[in-house]
Amino acid sequence: MNRFNSREYSNFKNSLVASYLSFCDYYRPKYFILENVRNFVAFKKGMVLKLTLRTLLDMGYQCTFGVLQAGNYGVPQTRRRLIILAAAPGYRLPSYPEPTHVFSRRACSLTTTIDGKRFLSNIQWDESAPRRTCTIQDAMSDLPQICNGANKIEIEYGSMPETYFQRMVRSRDESAKLRDHICKNMAPLIQARITRIPNTPGSDWRDLPNISVMLSDGTKCKVLQYRYEDKKNGRSSRGALRGVCACAAGGTCSPHDKQENTLIPWCLPHTANRHNNWAGLYGRISWDGYFSTTVTDPEPMGKQGRVLHPAQHRVVSVRECARSQGFRDTYLFAGSVQDKHRQIGNAVPPPLGMALGREIKKALSASQ
Ligand SMILES: [Zn+2]
Structure with a gap:
């Protein structure tokens, strides 16, 4: 059953995604970008993604989704994000930017599977790019x-x-x-x-x-102090015990062992x-x-x-x-050390934002 129950639906209605969509509904921009974690595609078995796309379609927007790796755009960091792009009627839907930097293959799995179907973005350069990893x-x-x-x-x-x-x-x-x-x-x-x-x-x-x-x-x-047998790993090469709690020997944890x-x-x-x-x-x-x-x-x-x-x-x-x-x-950045770390960690990497912005600019000029 791939449906929201009423509690889940009201969670969605109160979510940041829904508020963001309501801004889109009010302002009706020519272009719309939504960024979220890669796992957004898996929330409620894809229901949150489907509902988001459906909402955009109901507003008359064309839309698409894809997973991007920020490391492909020149930052020294692995960060995969889901990016939804949408364009108002009469405007060309932007493409996803091609990578400018090579990045670890292992971190570049950008396909998504929803309801057993595999989805890919338009990105062609999945094996090479003009620049090396930063x-x-x-x-x-x-x-x-x-x-x-x-x-x-x-x-x-x-x-x-x-x-x-x-x-x-x-x-x-x-x-x-x-x-x-x-x-x-x-x-x-x-x-x-x-x-x-x-x-x-x-x-x-x-x-x-x-x-x-x-x-x-x-x-x-x-x-x-290692006072217990470790059933899984045995003793050290010199015969010493390796467990730090009764549970390592198969017993139950005791607060005294801490x-x-x-x-x-x-x-x-x-x-x-x-x-x-x-x-x-x-x-x-x-x-x-x-x-x-x-x-x-x-x-x-x-x-x-x-x-x-x-x-x-x-x-x-x-x-x-x-x-x-x-x-x-x-x-x-503003505030305490912790505030600054939070502002940075929650941000979309500016080079990734720039790469997306360039694609929107291209789509906009192609629309006129
Ligand atoms: Zn224990």
Whole structure:
């Protein structure tokens, strides 16, 4: 049964998508773009997408949908988004922009399947593009070193741009200051963990040593105790136990087994067997790679944990996240560090917006 029940329908009516469509109904623009996460096509088995397209059609618009990879348009980040395009009667429906940058094949699966049918956009260049992938090095190698919790809103760049990307995002005014190269302040225990994540690409929490160290607040953290058999993984090569809770041996969890203030966070080995070993938590991004989808709040234990700088002992800065989205350095963000991260993480990468805008411009001139 592919139908909304009444509660789901009223959820849709109160959703952002429906309000956005009502703006379209009121203003009747020549062109309309709706951006959402790639999984929009799967919401309620495709019903939300169908209802959105149906609403646009009922208003007389021509419409189409496609999935785009922001990395294909020159940002050092994988971010797949569903883009709905619509054109008023008498105007030509725009095409999806062809990629300008090569990007990881694995991250470029842009087809969607709805009701067993595969949908593709007009994009032809799925194997090549004029430019190579934009890397984290391209995007941020010119930014000066800062510490955990850095909070000076304006500092000197201290160096010239080193890449084409950096020349494009930096102000033409060479005396301009660097804004928002600031980062969240992490608690002493978290900072001690970050400091001990190696700079080798791919490192994450599994590289933490099981030791007691002095924290920045003068206290010491503890060594994690492995007291249980781990039925799934057995013992270490030297015969040591590997479980941190009774559940590893097949028993039930007991609150007494929880350990706090350890360098290796107890909760990670506790549930690692069920969660792909929590790969990527406390992970560093790497110079020759790209960002995972830029988050609205960089947290080393967040579901997308690769948020540590490749070489410095801190989470990525506001400016680094803005660079990962392709924002120019002159673009202003407002509020606290958290507010700025949210504004950046929720945005459509400007280079992707630009590529779509160009297609709309082409369609508009072809219509007249
Ligand atoms: Zn347990």
